[in-house]
Amino acid sequence: xxxxxxxxxxxxxxxxxxxxxxxxxxxxxxxxxxxxxxxxxxxxxxxxxxxxxxxxxxxxxxxxxxxxxxxxxxxxxxxxxxxxxxxxxxxxxxxxxxxxxxxxxxxxxxxxxxxxxxxxxxxxxxxxxxxxxxxxxxxxxxxxxxxxxxxxxxxxxxxxxxxxxxxxxxxxxxxxxxxxxxxxxxxxxxxxxxxxxxxxxxxxxxxxxxxxxxxxxxxxxxxxxxxxxxxxxxxxxxxxxxxxxxxxxxxxxxxxxxxxxxxxxx
Amino acid sequence: xxxxxxxxxxxxxxxxxxxxxxxxxxxxxxxxxxxxxxxxxxxxxxxxxxxxxxxxxxxxxxxxxxxxxxxxxxxxxxxxxxxxxxxxxxxxxxxxxxxxxxxxxxxxxxxxxxxxxxxxxxxxxxxxxxxxxxxxxxxxxxxxxxxxxxxxxxxxxxxxxxxxxxxxxxxxxxxxxxxxxxxxxxxxxxxxxxxxxxxxxxxxxxxxxxxxxxxxxxxxxxxxxxxxxxxxxxxxxxxxxxxxxxxxxxxxxxxxxxxxxxx
Numbered sequence: 001x002x003x004x005x006x007x008x009x010x011x012x013x014x015x016x017x018x019x020x021x022x023x024x025x026x027x028x029x030x031x032x033x034x035x036x037x038x039x040x041x042x043x044x045x046x047x048x049x050x051x052x053x054x055x056x057x058x059x060x061x062x063x064x065x066x067x068x069x070x071x072x073x074x075x076x077x078x079x080x081x082x083x084x085x086x087x088x089x090x091x092x093x094x095x096x097x098x099x100x101x102x103x104x105x106x107x108x109x110x111x112x113x114x115x116x117x118x119x120x121x122x123x124x125x126x127x128x129x130x131x132x133x134x135x136x137x138x139x140x141x142x143x144x145x146x147x148x149x150x151x152x153x154x155x156x157x158x159x160x161x162x163x164x165x166x167x168x169x170x171x172x173x174x175x176x177x178x179x180x181x182x183x184x185x186x187x188x189x190x191x192x193x194x195x196x197x198x199x200x201x202x203x204x205x206x207x208x209x210x211x212x213x214x215x216x217x218x219x220x221x222x223x224x225x226x227x228x229x230x231x232x233x234x235x236x237x238x239x240x241x242x243x244x245x246x247x248x249x250x251x252x253x254x255x256x257x258x259x260x261x262x263x264x265x266x
Numbered sequence: 267x268x269x270x271x272x273x274x275x276x277x278x279x280x281x282x283x284x285x286x287x288x289x290x291x292x293x294x295x296x297x298x299x300x301x302x303x304x305x306x307x308x309x310x311x312x313x314x315x316x317x318x319x320x321x322x323x324x325x326x327x328x329x330x331x332x333x334x335x336x337x338x339x340x341x342x343x344x345x346x347x348x349x350x351x352x353x354x355x356x357x358x359x360x361x362x363x364x365x366x367x368x369x370x371x372x373x374x375x376x377x378x379x380x381x382x383x384x385x386x387x388x389x390x391x392x393x394x395x396x397x398x399x400x401x402x403x404x405x406x407x408x409x410x411x412x413x414x415x416x417x418x419x420x421x422x423x424x425x426x427x428x429x430x431x432x433x434x435x436x437x438x439x440x441x442x443x444x445x446x447x448x449x450x451x452x453x454x455x456x457x458x459x460x461x462x463x464x465x466x467x468x469x470x471x472x473x474x475x476x477x478x479x480x481x482x483x484x485x486x487x488x489x490x491x492x493x494x495x496x497x498x499x500x501x502x503x504x505x506x507x508x509x510x511x512x513x514x515x516x517x518x519x520x521x522x523x524x525x526x527x528x529x
Contacts (some may be wrong), residue, residue, distance in 0.1 A: 081451070158366065161368060163362070164366050166353075167358060170383045259411040
C-alpha cells in the first residue's frame, strides 16, 4: 500500500493541484457568487457551452466549434507546411553550400528578428483578410525556426563522419543525404516543433485581428458579445489542439530519428 | 622473416608536413609555421602488420591521414599502387580513434555503408556485412544502434565497417586509445585473431609500446616533432604473444630506451 502510494505520489500531487484550481473556480462562481458570471463563468457553464458548441451550436458567434477548428487548422497547417517546405531546404542549403549561404544568409538575417505578428498589417494590405493573408502570417512564424534549426543541424555534422564517408568514396551529394541530413534530423524535428508552436500562436493572433471564422475569431466574438464562457471554451480548445499537434510531431520524430538520439546530443 | 619477396604496396617518400596559420591582429599578421613531419621515407609491404609508434605529439595521426589522402603533403610523395595519392581512396580503409560510427544507423547498416555507397546490390552487401559482423564476433547484434553498444563493441563495428569495404590497406589511428585497459587487451588479441583469419595490409598507429609489440610484424619508431623516423624494428615473436615473455620484455626495454621523452 505504501509502495503503491509512493509510486503514484507525484501523479497524485499533479491531479490534486488541478482539482484545487477547479474547486476554487467553482467556489468563487457557483458557491459564493463572489465573481460576476460576466467576468468569470462557472466551470459547469463552460462545459455546457462546450457541449453545445461541439454538437453544432452556432449561437452566438455564427459557427459550430468544429467549423472553427477546421477553419483554424486549414490556416495553421497551410502556413506551417509552407514554412517547412521552404525553411528546411533553405536552412540545409545555407549550411551546406557556401555560395548559397553568401547569397541567402544576409537577407535571412534581416528578416529573422522581425516577429511574425509585425507582418500582419502588410499581409492584410497585400492579401486582404481572407485565407491567404493568414497563411502568409503563419508562414513567417514557422519558416524562421524551421530554417534556423535545419541550418544548425547540418552545421553539427562531424568532420570525422565526413572523412569516413570520403574514404568510402562517397560523393558530395551522398555525404549530404547519408551523413549531414541524418545528423541534422533531431534538430530539424526540434525546428518543426518550434515552428508548429509559433504557427499556432501567430494563427490565433491573426484571427483576432482579421477573420470571419476560426478559434481566434471565436474568442474575439466572445469578448465583443460579453460571453466569457465562449472565450474560455475557445482558449481551452486552442490549448488542446496545440498539445495534440506537438504529440503527433513527437510520434513522427520517434519514427524518423533513429538510434535513440536526443536533440541536444552532440 | 619468412616473407621471401617483399612487395611494397605503399611508398612514403621524403614526406614533410608544415601547418601554417596566420596569427596576430589586423595590420601585423605573421605566419606561424608548425613543422610536424620532416622528410619521412618508408614502405608498407603487402599483408604486413606495420605499427607506427611514437611519443605523444609526434604527428602520427597527421602521417596516417596523409596516407589516407585526408590531408595534403607539404612536400614529398605518397604512392599507392604506383600512383600518387591525391585524395581519399576506397582502397585505403581508415579506422578512427573516435570510432565514428554513424549513430543513426544500426550495426548492419554501418557495416554495409561502404558497399552501399559504391552501389552494390542489397543481397550482396548484406551478405558481405554479415560475414564481417560475424568475423568481429558481433553476430546477433546486427539490429542494435551504436548507443546500445559498449566501447569495445563499437570499435569492433568500426573494424568490420572498414573490412567490409574490402580495402587493400587498413589504416588504424589509435583505434583502442579510448578504451579501458581491460577492453584494450581483449581488443588487441581480437584484432590479431581477425587479422590472422583475413590477412590485410595494416598500418596501425599507437603510442602504447605494449600494444605495438603485441601486434606488429614491424615497428617504425618516430621522434618528437618535427617527426623523423628514429629506427625500425622487426618483431618475429610468434602469435599469440605474451606481455611477459622474456624476448617481449627485452624488446620493450630496448625500444623504450630509444624513445624520445615528451612532456
